[in-house]
Amino acid sequence: MSKFEKRKEKKDISGSETIGEKIRKRTPWIFGKKLRRPKIVFPRLRRRSITVPTPSKTLGIFVIYILLFVLQTGIVYLIYREPPALGADNKGDPIFLYSSVHDSFIIEGIVASILIFLSSTGFILLYQASKHSFNRTMALRILVLGIIMIFVTFLALQYMIAVKTGNDPF
Template sequence: MSEKLQDKFGKKMPWVMGNQVRIPRIKYPTYREGSLSLPSPGRSMMLLGTFIFLFWLLMGGIYILIKEPSAMGGNASGAIMWLYPSTSDAFVIESIVAAVLIFIGGSGFFLLYNATKHSFNYNYAIKLLILGMVLAGTSFGILQYMMAVKTGKIIVS
């Protein structure tokens, strides 16, 4: 519509609508039946909420809610203990440490995945590959050590 007006009246009134002037078009909103958009948080906030929920699940949040934890990290005499001697129970601090180690291992696998995306940048891909393998292997080793101590295969004084 605006181009037609410019073509129609531009030759008769060049001082009003010259070649440099462009009449903007107005976009009228279209009515859509039944569409309601509510404000929602950004993707980064939803991702952060998802990671916090996953951390809570890995930490044993449901177990802590259902069963009252025996203690935060000590025995009856008051000595500090990091690992509960049974595999069916856990201290809260033990659950938090295990969840942190699982997240570190997961970030190692994420770095391994990203190393495949940067295959043309060889030096960067090798750095990501080594760092991912170190993170995943270290967290797996520490978790296995924790389980060996809990089952009594390794005695720590």
């Protein structure tokens, strides 16, 4: 055996034979001694991509807030239970809050959702006040407005819960 044949000889490892080697052994008249790859230069074609402008972050946050508002109104409850929009007592006067904690009118869910939304806006104002640290008067105004919004909405929600549970709100 010559040196060239020794180098060419491979160790017999199970599964180490390539598909080309397997085909060459079975069909030597087709491929001959060598299997060559043709040298073809394919043109590089570019696909024209459709560019769609991405929406701004503000639009994304706006959509998220609308979705949260709809979910906070209790849309699933309203669809499933089909409660009345507004109630009335024996005299015919309108009742805005249902007397039970387990049920609600449609208007009650919408009002509670608006109050929660205003409260979250107050927390956003608290965050925005920290961005105006160099303009002290502006930061203080935004901070006070945020705290007032949070406090007023908290009291309004507590009033609603007190009326629903039958406690005297004042």
